[in-house]
Amino acid sequence: PERYRILTGDRPTGSLHLGHYLGTLQRRVQLQDAGVPTVLVIADFQVITDREDPGDIQRNVYEILKDYLACGIDPMKTVVFTHSSVPALNELLLPFLSVVSLPEMERNPTVKSELAASGQRVLNGLLLTYPVHQAADILFCKGNLVPVGRDQLPHVEQTRVIARRINDRYAGGREVLPEAQALLSPAPLVLGIDGDKMSKSRNNFISLSHTADETAKLFKKAKTDADRHISYEPDTRPEVSSLVLIGALLSGQEPEDFAATIGDKGGKALKDAVTEAVNEHLAPIRARRLELAEDQAHLRAVLRDGNERANALAEATLAEVKEALGM
Numbered sequence: 001p002e003r004y005r006i007l008t009g010d011r012p013t014g015s016l017h018l019g020h021y022l023g024t025l026q027r028r029v030q031l032q033d034a035g036v037p038t039v040l041v042i043a044d045f046q047v048i049t050d051r052e053d054p055g056d057i058q059r060n061v062y063e064i065l066k067d068y069l070a071c072g073i074d075p076m077k078t079v080v081f082t083h084s085s086v087p088a089l090n091e092l093l094l095p096f097l098s099v100v101s102l103p104e105m106e107r108n109p110t111v112k113s114e115l116a117a118s119g120q121r122v123l124n125g126l127l128l129t130y131p132v133h134q135a136a137d138i139l140f141c142k143g144n145l146v147p148v149g150r151d152q153l154p155h156v157e158q159t160r161v162i163a164r165r166i167n168d169r170y171a172g173g174r175e176v177l178p179e180a181q182a183l184l185s186p187a188p189l190v191l192g193i194d195g196d197k198m199s200k201s202r203n204n205f206i207s208l209s210h211t212a213d214e215t216a217k218l219f220k221k222a223k224t225d226a227d228r229h230i231s232y233e234p235d236t237r238p239e240v241s242s243l244v245l246i247g248a249l250l251s252g253q254e255p256e257d258f259a260a261t262i263g264d265k266g267g268k269a270l271k272d273a274v275t276e277a278v279n280e281h282l283a284p285i286r287a288r289r290l291e292l293a294e295d296q297a298h299l300r301a302v303l304r305d306g307n308e309r310a311n312a313l314a315e316a317t318l319a320e321v322k323e324a325l326g327m
C-alpha cells in the first residue's frame, strides 16, 4: 500500500450517481480501507469547463462531501479538499502548460465528446486545458494511482506524459513527479436510463440521493431492447448489459448469473430486479447521508482540515518543481 497514493475526484455539479459509485467511488473506499493513502479533490473550478452557469457550487460541494462520507470515505484517513482552496495547484499548471502542445490538447477524445455533449459550439480555453489542470490535481500530491471511469483514460495518459517531460526537461531525468496509472473498476462505463453514458450533464442518472420511489420510477423508463431473453452481452446489448451489471455488482453476483435469474421474463422483470438491488444496497448509504445533512459543523470541519492538508502537500511539490526549474 505505501507504494501507492490515490488521487481522484469529482466535479461539484450535484449529488453523485451510480456511474460515479460503481465507476470509481466504491473502489476508492476499498483502497482507503486497505491502507492506501488517498486524496480526493472536489474540482470546483472544473464545473465551468463545459457550462456557463456554475449552479450552486457551494451547496454541491457539500452534496458530494455527504456522498463520500456516506459511502465510507473516512476523513481521518483520506484528505478531501476543494480545488479553489489550494492556490498552488494553479501555479503548478504554468510549467505543465509549457510541456504540452496545442494539437496534443485538441486531439483529446474526451474533450471532444464533452464539447459535443455540452451544446457549446467552440472550445473554450478552460475545457481545452482541463486535462492539464487535472494533471496538476493528480501530481500535486504525487498521486500515482487514479481510480477513474473510462472517459478519464486520455487525461491520465496526458498526466503521465507531463510528468515524464517535466522530469526530463527540467530535472535531468530525476523523478520529481511520478508517472500515474489509471485504475478501472469492473464498471468503467455505466449507462444512464437513455442508454448513453450516465452523466449529470445528460440528466439520465440515478443518484445516491434519490429516494427508493424515485429510483423505481427512473428505472421504469430505462431503455432496453426487443429481446425478452435477458443476457449479459456488453458489445451487442449495451443497455440491457449495463442494467445487468448494475444489478449484479450491487447484489454480489456475476453478471451472467444475475441475467440467468431473469431469463425469459423480459425487460420489466430485469428493471424490477435492478431497482431492488440498487435500493437495498443504497438504503444504509442513503440513511447515513440524511444523518450527515444534520451535522453541517462536522462537514465544514472535514473540509477545513482537508484543505489544510492539501495545501501542505501542494506547497511541498510546488517547491520541488520550482527548484527543478531553478527558481
Ligand code: ADP
Pocket (backbone or CB within 6 Å): 009, 010, 011, 013, 019, 020, 022, 023, 024, 147, 148, 149, 150, 151, 152, 187, 188, 189, 190, 191, 197, 198, 199, 200, 201
Ligand atoms: P460527470 O461526467 O457526471 O460530470 P465527473 O466528470 O465529475 O462526472 O466524473 C467523476 C468521476 O466519475 C470520473 O472518474 C469519471 O470517470 C467517473 N464517472 C462518471 N460517470 C461515469 C459513468 N457513467 N460510468 C463510470 N464512471 C463514471
Ligand code: NA
Pocket (backbone or CB within 6 Å): 151
Ligand atoms: Na465526466
